[in-house]
Amino acid sequence: MAITKGSLILIDYTAKVKDSDEIFETTIEENAKKSNLYDPSIKYEPRLVSIGEGWVLKGLDEFLSSAKIGDNLNVDIPPDKAFGLRDPNKVRMIPQRKFGDKADEIKAGDVVDIDDRRGFVRFIGSGRVQVDFNHRLAGKTLIYNVNILKILKTDEEKTSSLVKRRILVDSDKISISFNKSELTIILPEESFLIDGLQVIKKAISGDLFKFIPSIESIKFLEIYNKSKPTSKAQTDEAKAQTDEAKAQKDEGKAQKDEGKAQKNRLL
Amino acid sequence: MAITKGSLILIDYTAKVKDSDEIFETTIEENAKKSNLYDPSIKYEPRLVSIGEGWVLKGLDEFLSSAKIGDNLNVDIPPDKAFGLRDPNKVRMIPQRKFGDKADEIKAGDVVDIDDRRGFVRFIGSGRVQVDFNHRLAGKTLIYNVNILKILKTDEEKTSSLVKRRILVDSDKISISFNKSELTIILPEESFLIDGLQVIKKAISGDLFKFIPSIESIKFLEIYNKSKPTSKAQTDEAKAQTDEAKAQKDEGKAQKDEGKAQKNRLL
Structure with a gap:
């Protein structure tokens, strides 16, 4: 399967400044550690790229559109196709x-x-x-060492990668299943309170409808299970605390509503 | 079915300050309009109360625990069971x-x-x-005119009321279905971007597990459907705009990541 505009591919890369040999970005943990870029909060893994979508620098995007799976090449990217000229x-x-x-x-x-x-x-x-105020890499020619790992073929692997791109939890914790044109995505509990999750789901839906034309509807499912109390005493205690907190909160709310009503009348 | 602690009931009420006859809160649209309290953004409808949970003022809560369905009574609430004494x-x-x-x-x-x-x-x-800084109603005796409308009996009506209490959309737009101990709640698209929806779902789950002991798991379902384009020209235009916005955003993000990396190295 050839790489064309709209293809979804996985790549590994390590990017350097040509002049100084300084590595400024990489998907490979070993290279991050060698260059003092390493951040333990980042998961180093191949990056999903859609060809021709501007997800990566223009020069890299152009290169990828004519690359082949298995290529492992160095690409020179001039400033005007990277971070621009210095102003x-x-x-x-x-x-x-x-x-x-x-x-x-x-x-x-x-x-x-x-x-x-x-x-x-x-x-x-x-x-x-x-x-x-120029971008630090403005005016620099960059060298990307790129390894074209894989082109995504099945709807399942495309879906998995597109979801993982926006929800940063281990992909094996997200369950994906197709029933003809209907996709169901079950999110794990650890993702429920991610900042902006509702906007993320909307964006993922947009991506999926765009890249997988056969999908007609997407169901996001979040499942809450009743927790099994370990002992009755603990449950009662927890309940008492919850009730108290709730009462305080309701009182606060009532007071606020009151305040608002009062303000409206007085102004 | 008698009202007891833990019962879920629906009530209408209109609350006044005893001294001045001033109405300060009501669930009835007509009374709100008569007293200049009316706010068109509020949906006037019976309020859900769980007896003994502190969801309403202490004096009202106590009264409700001994009330009967169909009662329509005036209740005097002294300051110490309302908004407290004046300090x-x-x-x-x-x-x-x-x-x-x-x-x-x-x-x-x-x-x-x-x-x-x-x-x-x-x-x-x-x-x-x-x-x-006293609460405006501190030191006041209040009169609640309360109409006890209904005690909720079925799991369906309890669920519907508990969900509606925290998600302010028309309840007929929220689909609720039981499969033995498994509850499925389908939220309408208009609720997807409600502020704090994820926290609200967690709170609703807590309420449901508490008030309906037979529920073992709760599924929240949000369905995105592919939009049907009205004409090809419009779609292409929309797509071009989206691509452009995305490219700009990705560029912004890259720059920010860069900035962060740079900062980390320099500090």
Whole structure:
């Protein structure tokens, strides 16, 4: 099966700055550790890419559209297809006092957030700070070492990868089943309180309808099971605490409603 | 079926301050309109109460535990079983300047939020503001006119009321079905983006397990259906816009990740 626009593929890659050989991103744990990029909260695993969708840098996207499964290649990506050219107008002199309480602590090399933008401090002198608001990798040619692992073929593996892309739990904890054009996704309890889960489900639905045309409806299922109390005493205690908390909360709410009603009348 | 602790009942009520005859809360639209309480965003309908759970004021809760279906009675509730006694120590003199920019606009009768508490301005003079932090109804005897409409008997009607209590959509849009000890609740699409829906589902599950002991598991189901495009041109246009938005978002994310990585290295 050839890679074409709309294909879903899994790739491993390690990306470097060409000049300095500095690794700035990788999907491979070993390479992350070698380059001090390693973050234990990240799960290092192949990345899902849809060709031609802008999910990766333009230069990489273009390369992938003509790649073949099994390729393991180095790709040079020029700045205009990576993080853009450097813009000298994005280097600004800023009065040091604008940095408020922290003004005295700023030093060259710091990353600072100011005026809703993130920049890099180049030097400080005479009460002024030179900040470079260009992307750190603007103007750089990058080298991606890319390993094209797999093209996703079945609806099951596409679904699994598209769900996992947006819900960061182990994919074997998410149950996926098809009944003709009807897809059912059972989410594990550990995902129930993920920030923005409802928006994530909507986005996943959009992805699935787009990439798997045979799907007509998607059911998201969340199952709560009654917990089995270990002893009666514990249950009663827990119940008493819950009741108390609830009473306090209801009282607070009543007071707030009252306050609102009162305010409405008085204004 | 007698009303006992743990019963779920539906009541209508209209609550007044005994001294002034002022209505401050009601479940009946007509009474809300008569008393200038009416808020078109509120659905006026009977309220679900679980006896002995503190869902309503203590005095009302006690009254309900000995009431009978069909009762339509006036209940006097003394302050200590309503909003508490008035505490003279909760009346404070506060320097007017503490109210910041708005200090000059404050007048007697205003409701103000200060020091994380809500109070009522009694008078202003010599640069000081007397604020009463007692609940507006503290010290008041209340009269509730209560109509005991119904005791909920079947698991279906209990479930429906307990779900509706926390999800404010028309209950006929929520589908509820039992398969022995397994309950399935299908939520309508209009509820998918309700603020805090995931926490609400967890709370509803807790309520259902508590009030309907036969339930062993609860499935919440949300169904997304593929939308049928009205014409090809529209679809293509929508798609182009989505792709563009996504590309911009991914770029933003990449930049942010980069920024984070950079920061980690530099600090």
